[in-house]
Amino acid sequence: MKRFWSWAAFGFGFCYFFLPMVGMVEFSLRMRRGTYSLDAYRSVLGDPQFQATFGYSAVMALLTIVFGVFVVVPTVYWVRLKLPRLRPLIEFITLLPLVIPPIVIVFGYIRLFNTSSLLPMTGSAFGTDVLLMLGYSVLSLPYMYRAVDTGLAAIDISTLTEAAQSLGASWPVILLRVILPNVLVAVLSGAFLTFAIVIGEYVFAALLNRPAFGPFMVWAGGNKAYEPAALAVMTFALTWGCMALIQLVPRLFKHQRAHR
Amino acid sequence: MAFLDLSNLQKSFGGNHVVKSFDLGIGQGEFVSLLGPSGCGKTTVLRMVAGFETPSAGAIVIDGQDITTQRPNQRNIGMVFQAYALFPNLTVAQNVGFGLRIQGVAAAEARARVAEMLALIGLPDLGARYPYQLSGGQQQRVALARALAPRPRVLLLDEPLSALDAKIRVSLRAEIREIQQKLGITTIFVTHDQEEALSMSDRVVVMNDGRAEQIGTPFQIYSQPSSRFVANFVGTLNTLTATILDPSAGEVGMAGQALRLSAPIQGAKGSQIALALRPEALHLQGHKGAVLGQITTLPAEVTAVEFMGAVIRLRLQSGGQALALDTFNRFDHAPPMVGDHVAIEFNPRDLIVLAA
Numbered sequence A: 001m002k003r004f005w006s007w008a009a010f011g012f013g014f015c016y017f018f019l020p021m022v023g024m025v026e027f028s029l030r031m032r033r034g035t036y037s038l039d040a041y042r043s044v045l046g047d048p049q050f051q052a053t054f055g056y057s058a059v060m061a062l063l064t065i066v067f068g069v070f071v072v073v074p075t076v077y078w079v080r081l082k083l084p085r086l087r088p089l090i091e092f093i094t095l096l097p098l099v100i101p102p103i104v105i106v107f108g109y110i111r112l113f114n115t116s117s118l119l120p121m122t123g124s125a126f127g128t129d130v131l132l133m134l135g136y137s138v139l140s141l142p143y144m145y146r147a148v149d150t151g152l153a154a155i156d157i158s159t160l161t162e163a164a165q166s167l168g169a170s171w172p173v174i175l176l177r178v179i180l181p182n183v184l185v186a187v188l189s190g191a192f193l194t195f196a197i198v199i200g201e202y203v204f205a206a207l208l209n210r211p212a213f214g215p216f217m218v219w220a221g222g223n224k225a226y227e228p229a230a231l232a233v234m235t236f237a238l239t240w241g242c243m244a245l246i247q248l249v250p251r252l253f254k255h256q257r258a259h260r
Numbered sequence B: 001m002a003f004l005d006l007s008n009l010q011k012s013f014g015g016n017h018v019v020k021s022f023d024l025g026i027g028q029g030e031f032v033s034l035l036g037p038s039g040c041g042k043t044t045v046l047r048m049v050a051g052f053e054t055p056s057a058g059a060i061v062i063d064g065q066d067i068t069t070q071r072p073n074q075r076n077i078g079m080v081f082q083a084y085a086l087f088p089n090l091t092v093a094q095n096v097g098f099g100l101r102i103q104g105v106a107a108a109e110a111r112a113r114v115a116e117m118l119a120l121i122g123l124p125d126l127g128a129r130y131p132y133q134l135s136g137g138q139q140q141r142v143a144l145a146r147a148l149a150p151r152p153r154v155l156l157l158d159e160p161l162s163a164l165d166a167k168i169r170v171s172l173r174a175e176i177r178e179i180q181q182k183l184g185i186t187t188i189f190v191t192h193d194q195e196e197a198l199s200m201s202d203r204v205v206v207m208n209d210g211r212a213e214q215i216g217t218p219f220q221i222y223s224q225p226s227s228r229f230v231a232n233f234v235g236t237l238n239t240l241t242a243t244i245l246d247p248s249a250g251e252v253g254m255a256g257q258a259l260r261l262s263a264p265i266q267g268a269k270g271s272q273i274a275l276a277l278r279p280e281a282l283h284l285q286g287h288k289g290a291v292l293g294q295i296t297t298l299p300a301e302v303t304a305v306e307f308m309g310a311v312i313r314l315r316l317q318s319g320g321q322a323l324a325l326d327t328f329n330r331f332d333h334a335p336p337m338v339g340d341h342v343a344i345e346f347n348p349r350d351l352i353v354l355a356a
């Protein structure tokens, strides 16, 4: 009896989650009257605006990842090594972007960095791009921080650091040759999450008025019939692809098995 | 002047005085062990030599050069850790070559040195493996090769055998000592295992509560312990109480007998004195060739028999004192049984006088 109810609950959840998706996929295939076709996908992929905005967001995502790695890895490393008492505080700070709505953050940015401020970053397209990238880094911080922190917890960083030091390594060498390679898997999983977040992000890009993929999806949703469904399916596929990579990557690194 | 000189070395963590005025001079090529119970400051001394901790006071001098404030990556001191600490993302060969790469040694020369090191530790064919593919003993040998490859001035080992199985521990002990002698490298070895310290070292430093309690050869440490702490920590010990009869003649009274020690003693006639006797200095009466020279005999009752292979340890009760006696296991003599009354003998010259 207990069994029955757990299966019933599972079945309900499954339907609740997947039926809309099935409907969406089905709808995205119906652009050509009377038969299933991939016309909607062809139309989306051929749209120059799609190509431009997707390319823009992809580049922003990569920059965000690079920036995040170079800020988060050394910070987490240093805090774990030298300032372990500060860890709760750092953890709290990295959680803030989940608590504060993006709209509040971006209004704060616009107030602080508008054209009549001391640091008028919104005055130029490049400055706004930098601001947007920094904003994305903040949004992805909770995920990046946690991924890297977990990665560093799996290795004995203080002993490895001391071993490297006794062999003559300086701090940059330790970070690049000892720490980073050993948290690469964790960094990559943080990176895929970041990519998924940045690709779909709407609020920052819209309010800073940059030609990103999120605003394009919203615009398409209001102006086209079948393409938004195709876009949504593709975005889902992309996000799930990132998740699958997170699962897959550790298997490609043989030496990591020692820790699992 | 010693090759490695630690003078008045001190370290406090907050108000906790962990190392209190530690002095030690180590000759070039010498193998010195720091031996002491857990928490007595051995690791802290070693970490100060390596540069991972800054001394609160005192100086560290290598080959005439004061390195007290030098950073660890500039000291050229090799270190082996209890937890191996191999870089998990690098192969064995890359691990061993890590220090050479940092020194900027040319690739061909580095490859040759790595091969030489792997041969030295007896793992010439494992260069392409990753650390997780090795046993603990193999990993620790690789860690040793990695520390030795850049030709450090001093080698430090912090309980390198503690994580290993008993058998490997004993064989690796001999191997480390052999490599150390082959290379003639000045070495400090930290351990809480007296057998390790005594079997490997040129000299042993017995540490207690942040101080060097006694420094000497393994023979001196074992046979002439300078304090009750050293005597107790290094080996099993019977402690006996006696009354001083004649200090200048070294004569004491115990169990109604007068015993003559090997040297005069300090203390007033009629006062109590603490004496110690190793279990192997006590013998069962009737075992041939047991005791030479002057003999003291005591009656005793067997309270326990511990069979340890070649040796049998008897726990005895004699005149209100608990004693341990080691005797060789002999085919022609069944060991006594619990409850047996036996006579035990010793030569009073084997008695060790303990400072209070």
Ligand SMILES: Nc1ncnc2c1ncn2[C@@H]1O[C@H](COP(=O)(O)OP(=O)(O)O)[C@@H](O)[C@H]1O
Pocket: B013, B016, B018, B036, B037, B038, B039, B040, B041, B042, B043, B044, B045
């Ligand atoms: N970084 C540190 N901070 C505070 N106390 C420490 C630190 N390192 C060691 N201690 C203390 O110093 C004492 C000696 O430690 P240690 O040198 O590791 O002893 P041993 O190696 O002989 O077991 C211990 O009581 C330990 O708690």
Ligand SMILES: [Mg+2]
Pocket: B039, B042, B043, B044, B159
């Ligand atoms: Mg220790």
